[in-house]
Amino acid sequence: MFDADLDAAARRFLAADVASFTTPGHGRNPEVADAFLALDLPLATGVDDLRETQGILPQAETRAAAAWGADRCRFVLNGSTQGNQAMVLGATRPGDTVIVSRTVHKSLFAALVLGGLQPVFVRPELDPATGLPGGMAPERVAAALAGAPAATAVILTEPSYVGVLSDVAAIARLCHDRGVPLLVDGAWGAHLGFHPGLPAHALAQGADAVVVSTHKTLPAFTQSALLLTRDGLLDARRMADAFELLHTTSPAAAIYASIDRARALMEEHGRCLLDRTLAQASRLRAALDAIDDVKLITPDAPGVAALDSTKVVICLDGAGADGFAVEADLVAAGVHLEMADRSLLLPLLHVGVSDRWLDRLLAVLGPSIERHRGTPRAPRTSVAFTAAPESAMAPRDAFFAAHERVPAARAAGRVAAETVTPYPPGIPALAPGEVITAEVIAALQRERAEGSKIAYCSDPSLATLVVVSH
Ligand SMILES: Cc1ncc(COP(=O)(O)O)c(C=O)c1O
Numbered sequence: 308m309f310d311a312d313l314d315a316a317a318r319r320f321l322a323a324d325v326a327s328f329t330t331p332g333h334g335r336n337p338e339v340a341d342a343f344l345a346l347d348l349p350l351a352t353g354v355d356d357l358r359e360t361q362g363i364l365p366q367a368e369t370r371a372a373a374a375w376g377a378d379r380c381r382f383v384l385n386g387s388t389q390g391n392q393a394m395v396l397g398a399t400r401p402g403d404t405v406i407v408s409r410t411v412h413k414s415l416f417a418a419l420v421l422g423g424l425q426p427v428f429v430r431p432e433l434d435p436a437t438g439l440p441g442g443m444a445p446e447r448v449a450a451a452l453a454g455a456p457a458a459t460a461v462i463l464t465e466p467s468y469v470g471v472l473s474d475v476a477a478i479a480r481l482c483h484d485r486g487v488p489l490l491v492d493g494a495w496g497a498h499l500g501f502h503p504g505l506p507a508h509a510l511a512q513g514a515d516a517v518v519v520s521t522h523k524t525l526p527a528f529t530q531s532a533l534l535l536t537r538d539g540l541l542d543a544r545r546m547a548d549a550f551e552l553l554h555t556t557s558p559a560a561a562i563y564a565s566i567d568r569a570r571a572l573m574e575e576h577g578r579c580l581l582d583r584t585l586a587q588a589s590r591l592r593a594a595l596d597a598i599d600d601v602k603l604i605t606p607d608a609p610g611v612a613a614l615d616s617t618k619v620v621i622c623l624d625g626a627g628a629d630g631f632a633v634e635a636d637l638v639a640a641g642v643h644l645e646m647a648d649r650s651l652l653l654p655l656l657h658v659g660v661s662d663r664w665l666d667r668l669l670a671v672l673g674p675s676i677e678r679h680r681g682t683p684r685a686p687r688t689s690v691a692f693t694a695a696p697e698s699a700m701a702p703r704d705a706f707f708a709a710h711e712r713v714p715a716a717r718a719a720g721r722v723a724a725e726t727v728t729p730y731p732p733g734i735p736a737l738a739p740g741e742v743i744t745a746e747v748i749a750a751l752q753r754e755r756a757e758g759s760k761i762a763y764c765s766d767p768s769l770a771t772l773v774v775v776s777h
Pocket of ligand 1 (some may be wrong): 385386387388389391411412414464467468492494495520530531532732733
């Protein structure tokens with residue numbers, strides 16, 4: 308079915324009668340491993356040997372590099388999280404200044420800690436119609452580069468969580484004029500490049516490195532991702548070292564094989580699959596257009612060079628409906644969304660969505676929004692998208708400094724020692740080194756009271772926050 312050697316090797320290994328005196332500890336012996344565990348097989352001593360053998364894993368990575376137009380590719384097993392961190396560690400050195408979009412995922416804030424980097428944050432302008440972040444205007448990156456002449460990398464998220472692409476080509480040119488690599492978290496854009504109706508992915512637009520989550524929009528196992536790089540401004544040896552630094556020594560061959568299958572599937576049938584996804588997105592948009600006061604992000608939002616038109620983020624503030632109430636109706640009908648908060652709903656149109664599922668979503672969505680319609684609210688999105696805290700310390704210094712826990716009511720003015728993140732989308736409202744303000748605390752508390760999860764901090768109730776000791 309698939310031209311994917313890793314997949315074939317995994318099947319051969321599973322079909323063989325092997326007395327497994329190796330990890331994993333179940334050995335796929337039916338006495339202890341049911342069907343659930345039977346697919347768990349190691350790469351080393353199983354499907355292939357580790358990378359040093361130059362076996363089938365590097366070949367699969369080379370095929371993926373070619374499919375995405377990269378010079379190199381590594382298969383990542385701990386998500387775009389690990390891919391992002393390897394990308395940043397491979398391109399920078401401790402103490403470097405880097406230009407970073409403030410709306411990056413928490414994995415990149417962690418990369419700042421791991422790498423001992425000093426961020427200069429840039430922010431996309433907000434779209435007044437939806438309250439969502441638009442694209443990153445190249446002028447903002449140019450100004451940041453001019454203000455930080457020693458910067459050694461620019462780090463952006465393209466496409467953004469809400470499906471917006473900035474003018475990546477222009478930003479890449481700005482970076483390259485200064486000899487600085489453009490590093491891109493493309494976690495949500497693994498499907499870009501496989502259909503002419505979709506915008507080019509960041510690597511094709513000139514970025515030097517891109518990380519994509521093959522498990523988000525493509526049909527690969529959860530946790531799978533790709534680190535795709537171009538030689539030139541990046542040192543391939545350092546990138547490989549950074550990757551190995553963070554990589555497990557017990558890779559799961561099933562995850563690897565699923566990446567190789569997803570690559571093969573997209574090369575062979577991606578256009579056809581994405582024809583369907585794009586048609587589904589059009590149907591969903593048309594249905595939403597017919598509902599008064601529901602807003603979607605449009606190409607004329609600030610800084611937007613292109614939209615990933617498979618991404619449909621539904622803004623409910625104008626209709627006054629509570630997104631959590633609509634989500635509850637959908638869940639009752641067996642429909643699960645990628646994200647919901649009071650203002651937004653995000654049904655992710657990945658390549659696995661069937662038309663039957665879309666019918667089910669559409670049957671409930673419109674009537675539910677009408678049922679929960681209320682007083683219109685001004686567009687207001689998560690503090691994750693709007694936070695603009697002042698940086699007081701390098702993230703790494705704040706992370707490792709002496710800490711104390713203080714009541715939230717006394718935290719304003721203190722320097723955060725932890726990340727506080729409404730989830731999804733996983734963009735921190737507060738990160739180590741940033742000055743906590745009363746406004747940020749109030750916004751986080753309001754979102755929590757409305758039903759949003761506050762994640763990755765030590766006290767999700769937000770009664771207390773961990774701050775750098777005086
Ligand atoms: C923009 C962005 N980057 C990176 C990640 C991390 O991806 P993963 O879950 O594959 O580690 C996420 C997760 O949602 C994300 O939204």
